[in-house]
Amino acid sequence: MRQDVFELINGNQDLKMYIRLQPFWYRALMRNPHQLDKMETEAAYFFKKSIPHRVTKFSDGVQMTSMLLHMFEAMNTQS
Incomplete structure (x- = not known):
């Protein structure tokens, strides 16, 4: 294997x-x-x-945050 390729992989x-x-x-x-x-x-x-994986991960995080926010709002309106 060429030295430059080997060094890149090792790094x-x-x-x-x-x-x-x-x-x-x-x-x-x-x-x-x-x-x-x-x-x-x-x-x-x-x-x-x-x-694409990073976008999906970010989108899932935003969806989870939105769901939790809606859940907290629903809990506050019931009390």
């Missing part, structure tokens, strides 16, 4: 864990180090750190 805990969980990337990156971008994208989806 990023998510990539390091992903390459340990998906060992076929060792061979793929040794043959074609330009696939590093593809591996980074797949690792982001694997660890649910991609933009």
Whole structure:
């Protein structure tokens, strides 16, 4: 594996864990180090750190907060 690719993977805990969980990337990156971008994208989806996952997580948080707010308002109107 090229030294620059190895250092990049070692510097990023998510990539390091992903390459340990998906060992076929060792061979793929040794043959074609330009696939590093593809591996980074797949690792982001694997660890649910991609933009769609972050938007969904934020949306779920807003929904939960809204539901709790409505519940507290309903409790206050009953008292």
